[in-house]
Amino acid sequence: MSWGAGRLALVRRMPLVAGTVGLLLLAAGAFAVGAYPVGVSELWAWAAWRLGLGEAPPPVVAAVIENIRGPRILAAMGVGAALATAGAAYQSLFRNPLVSPDILGVSSGAALGAVIGIFLSLPMAGVEAASFVGGLAAVATVYGVAHVVRGHEPLLVLVLAGIVIGTLFSAGISILKVLADPYNQLPAITFWLLGSLAGAGRKELVLLAPALVVGLTPLLLLRWRIDIMTLGEEEARALGVEAGRVRFIVIVAATLLTATAVSVAGIIGWVGLVVPHLARLLVGPAFARAAPVAALGGGAFLLAVDTLARGVSMVEIPLGVLTAVVGTPVFLWLLSTSRKGWG
Amino acid sequence: MALLAARDLAFGHHGRRVGQGVSLALEAGEVLCLLGPNGGGKTTLLKTLVGLKPALGGMVALEGEPLAGVSAARRARRIGFVPQSAPSSFAFTVREMVLMGRAARRGLFAQPTTADGGAADAALERVGAGFLAARAFTAISGGERQMVLIARALAQQPRLLVLDEPTASLDFANQDKVLILLAELAAEGLAVLFSTHHPDQAFAVGTHVAMLRDGTLMRHGPVADTLTAENLTELYGRAVVVGEVDGRKVCFTRDVAGVGLSG
Numbered sequence: 001m002s003w004g005a006g007r008l009a010l011v012r013r014m015p016l017v018a019g020t021v022g023l024l025l026l027a028a029g030a031f032a033v034g035a036y037p038v039g040v041s042e043l044w045a046w047a048a049w050r051l052g053l054g055e056a057p058p059p060v061v062a063a064v065i066e067n068i069r070g071p072r073i074l075a076a077m078g079v080g081a082a083l084a085t086a087g088a089a090y091q092s093l094f095r096n097p098l099v100s101p102d103i104l105g106v107s108s109g110a111a112l113g114a115v116i117g118i119f120l121s122l123p124m125a126g127v128e129a130a131s132f133v134g135g136l137a138a139v140a141t142v143y144g145v146a147h148v149v150r151g152h153e154p155l156l157v158l159v160l161a162g163i164v165i166g167t168l169f170s171a172g173i174s175i176l177k178v179l180a181d182p183y184n185q186l187p188a189i190t191f192w193l194l195g196s197l198a199g200a201g202r203k204e205l206v207l208l209a210p211a212l213v214v215g216l217t218p219l220l221l222l223r224w225r226i227d228i229m230t231l232g233e234e235e236a237r238a239l240g241v242e243a244g245r246v247r248f249i250v251i252v253a254a255t256l257l258t259a260t261a262v263s264v265a266g267i268i269g270w271v272g273l274v275v276p277h278l279a280r281l282l283v284g285p286a287f288a289r290a291a292p293v294a295a296l297g298g299g300a301f302l303l304a305v306d307t308l309a310r311g312v313s314m315v316e317i318p319l320g321v322l323t324a325v326v327g328t329p330v331f332l333w334l335l336s337t338s339r340k341g342w343g
Numbered sequence: 344m345a346l347l348a349a350r351d352l353a354f355g356h357h358g359r360r361v362g363q364g365v366s367l368a369l370e371a372g373e374v375l376c377l378l379g380p381n382g383g384g385k386t387t388l389l390k391t392l393v394g395l396k397p398a399l400g401g402m403v404a405l406e407g408e409p410l411a412g413v414s415a416a417r418r419a420r421r422i423g424f425v426p427q428s429a430p431s432s433f434a435f436t437v438r439e440m441v442l443m444g445r446a447a448r449r450g451l452f453a454q455p456t457t458a459d460g461g462a463a464d465a466a467l468e469r470v471g472a473g474f475l476a477a478r479a480f481t482a483i484s485g486g487e488r489q490m491v492l493i494a495r496a497l498a499q500q501p502r503l504l505v506l507d508e509p510t511a512s513l514d515f516a517n518q519d520k521v522l523i524l525l526a527e528l529a530a531e532g533l534a535v536l537f538s539t540h541h542p543d544q545a546f547a548v549g550t551h552v553a554m555l556r557d558g559t560l561m562r563h564g565p566v567a568d569t570l571t572a573e574n575l576t577e578l579y580g581r582a583v584v585v586g587e588v589d590g591r592k593v594c595f596t597r598d599v600a601g602v603g604l605s606g
Contacts, residue, residue, distance in 0.1 A: 097432055150357070221452040228443050230433045234395055235426055239499070240419025240447025285433035288454070 015283050019296030023077065026303050030073050033311040036064050067202065075200035075264060076306040077299035078208045080271055082215065082261040084298025086254035087272030088279065088291045089219050092226045093250050094155060097280070101258040101272035104162040104251065108169035109138020110262040111193055115176045118188050124199055127192075128207070128263045134169075135259030141165055143251065154247070155233065194318030195268035197306050204264045211260035216295075218253045222246060223288040230285065270323040271298050274331050281334060301327070344407045346371055346503055346534045347392065347422075353400030354384065354391035354558075360399055361387055362558025369536055369551075371502065374529045376545035376566075377538040379555035380579060385538040386427075386507055388555060392536070393424045393505050419447035423496030425506040428488055430481055437483065437491050438476040441467055444498030459498075466498040467491070470524060486517030493524065504528060506537035510544065522548050542583075545570055546592040554578045570594075 031038040042061050048054035049062075056062070086101035094103065102108070113134020117127035145161040146154060173193075180186045219226070225246045228236045233243040258272070279294035302319075305326055309317045345368035353363035362384040369375050379385050390396045392403055394410045403410040405421055413421075423444070444466065445459035455463075467473045470490045475483055480491065489509060496504055509525070510518040518541075526548040529535045539545070545552045545566055552569045554561040556578055562569050575583035575594060582597035 092433070095431060095433070152357070224446065224449075224454050225451065227433075227435070227439070228446055230431055230435075231443070232429070232431075234390075237395055237415055238393065238419065238424040238426065239443055239495075240416040242415050242451075246451075280433075285435055286439060 015289070015293045016296065019293060019300065023296055023300045023303070026300050026307075027073050027077070030076075030303055030307040031065070031069055033307050034064075034069060036060065038064055038069065071201045071205050072197055072306070073303060075204055075208060076197055076303040078205070078212055079197070079200075079261040079265045079268070080275075080298035080300070080302025081295040082208075082212055082257040082298075083268065083272035083302075084275040084279070084294040085216060085219060085291055086257040086261075087298075088276035088287065088294040089226060089250050089254045090272075091276055092230050092285075092287055093247060093254075094159065095230050095232060097277050098273070100269070101254060102166075102262075102267075103159060104142045104255065105138040105166040105169065106135040106255050106258045107262055107267050108166040108173070109141075110135035110259055111267055112169045112172050112176075113137075114192050114263070114266070115173050115180075115189050118185055118192065119176050119180055121185075125203065128204070131263035132207075132259050135262055136255065138165055138169060139251065139255040139259075143248075153233075154244075191318065192266045193320075195266040195320040195323075196309075196316060196318060197265050198310075198316055200264055208260055208264055211256055215253045215257035215260070218249050219287075219291065222249060223286075223291065226250060226287040227285070265319065268302070268319050268323055270320075270327050271302055274327055275301055278331065278334055345369060345404070346406060347536075348404045348407075349392060349401065350404070351401035352388075352391065352398055352403060354387050354396065355399050356387065356396070358399065360558070362555070363400060365401070365555075365560050367553055367560065367563055369503065369534045371532050371534050372529055373550045374525060374535045374537075374548050375551045375553060376549040377536065377553050377555060378540075378542055378545065378578060379538075381540075383555045384558045385555055389424075389505055389507050389536070389538055393422050394418050395424070416447045419499055419501075421501055422503045422505060423499045423501035425489075425492045425496050425504070425509060427507050427511060428492055430488075432481075434479040434481045436476070437472070437478050437480050438463060438467070440480045440491055441495045441498050444495040447499055462500070463494075463498050466494040469497055470494045471520075486513050486520070489513060489517070489521060490524075493521070497528075501533070503534045503536065506535075508538050508540070510539060510541070518544075542570060542575055542594050546594070 028040055028043065031043055038061060042057060045054060045057050046062060046065050049056050083101055090101055090103055091097050091099045110131040114127050114131035117130035122130065142158060142161045142165050146157040149157050177186060177189055180189060225241055228239055228241050229243065229246060236243045275298045276290065276294040279290045279297055283289040283293050305319060305322045308326065309319055309322050348368040349365050352365040353360055355361040365388060377385050377389065387396065391398055394403065394413065398411065405413055405418065410418065441463040442455045442459060445455055445462060449455070464473065467476055470493050472487060472490045472494055475487055475491065480488065509521050513521065522544055525535050525537065549566045551564065552566050553563045554574060561578055562574050572583050572585040583594055584597055584600060585592055585594045
């Protein structure tokens with residue numbers, strides 16, 4: 001057994017413990033990166049003060065922790081967890097480990113909504129709301145089209161409708177980019193389309209937290225049925241599963257998670273595609289085990305990437321660029337050291 | 344009252360008929376073999392009989408009740424269906440796979456219980472595949488996979504077992520194992536319905552036979568009366584000979600019997 005495989009065996013045995021510890025260490029590290037570094041001792045002093053056990057830290061430390069870095073770190077973890085869990089659910093539902101959470105067009109819809117918001121010079125909250133509504137509208141359209149088009153495999157129609165509607169929305173984004181003001185609006189649009197957590201503050205957490213709870217709960221409850229759906233809808237029905245109902249609930253929950261993530265952070269590829277894949281390589285395909293690992297892994301991964309994005313240079317690097325650059329070698333390394341099969 | 348009965352059943356895909364006029368009935372302890380040429384609609388008929396496809400005419404009754412009105416969970420507690428397995432890319436263990444047969448007995452949000460684990464283990468032992476429990480379903484052989492899928496259907500604790508070409512792509516020994524298991528299960532009181540391309544299998548384990556050609560039941564009845572050389576010749580369009588070896592009937596085509604005998 002190689003060094004890497006030995007480490008992996010440990011992670012496999014206690015994936016949630018290892019993931020949680022790793023996430024906390026990463027969060028502590030993320031506090032130390034930035035224009036005003038916050039060390040572990042300062043975090044400790046702040047926590048003690050908040051629990052009523054110590055003296056107040058300097059106001060600037062409390063402000064950085066509570067208003068700037070803390071919300072951003074929580075948002076990175078929440079967005080990563082949402083995207084990875086939604087991806088895990090979609091990969092099971094569509095029986096394909098290469099499916100990403102925007103397969104039904106939620107990202108294109110959210111992007112079009114956000115671009116319309118930027119084009120109309122709405123405030124940040126308005127852009128986020130427009131993006132959220134756009135994502136939900138796109139998936140509702142796709143689902144409606146698939147419902148009307150009968151006489152084919154429902155999953156196939158969903159995927160095809162998702163591609164077609166996504167293309168249409170992308171055309172809408174393109175025309176707005178052409179029409180947009182090239183000095184103010186176009187850079188904002190481009191930056192949003194590449195993903196960023198620069199705007200994530202307490203306000204965004206208020207949107208993110210309930211959406212995470214509402215989106216994750218049904219997926220958690222349906223975990224065994226989601227496993228059975230990987231056999232295909234017909235086989236699932238033969239086993240007594242109401243496949244259409246389960247499909248609907250999973251799509252609604254995963255769409256809510258993805259639309260929320262995209263509206264807070266823009267379009268961040270890769271996380272929802274590859275993190276759940278890695279989770280299954282580590283702990284096997286059962287959703288009850290893979291989804292929590294994917295959520296922790298997605299949160300940790302996006303936190304690490306976001307910390308890099310704001311730490312390595314004076315200018316923030318777009319998240320979508322970094323997720324691909326950082327994620328690809330990690331994925332290839334895990335793939336080569338893992339003993340388990342695909343998925 | 345028959346366990347499963349079809350009356351003047353029409354079946355097909357997405358509203359397009361591929362067959363009609365099928366009437367048959369199945370009782371506990373019977374083994375009904377569905378024979379017929381490729382493309383004759385055997386798989387579609389089986390899926391319609393187990394309620395996975397809607398009847399396009401006529402009706403299917405499960406224990407006297409119209410199948411169309413029976414919930415998926417209740418249907419799966421009565422009928423175990425073994426499809427022609429297509430391997431998935433999700434590497435569940437054999438035990439996890441068999442446990443899925445318990446879903447029909449648990450609620451929408453349930454997880455498998457210890458009792459379900461016991462039932463799954465018992466089903467695996469019943470088909471002689473207990474030693475596979477921890478293996479990945481994607482990594483076992485085709486013969487083993489078929490046994491595991493039968494175990495999953497048995498974990499549903501059904502009264503009727505329906506199998507779509509259960510011996511397709513299995514070697515000689517594994518075909519034998521499947522057939523013996525089906526005969527044993529029928530002897531224990533299960534009703535068994537399976538499709539096959541080998542009439543010899545109906546001679547071996549069948550009590551009844553249904554011959555499906557061009558979407559209609561050409562003949563249907565007990566093996567002894569129905570599985571004759573004349574009917575097989577008509578069904579497959581080849582001259583079929585039925586003979587006897589060691590007191591058991593076997594069949595082959597006249598053309599193949601003549602090949603290679605020139606020396």
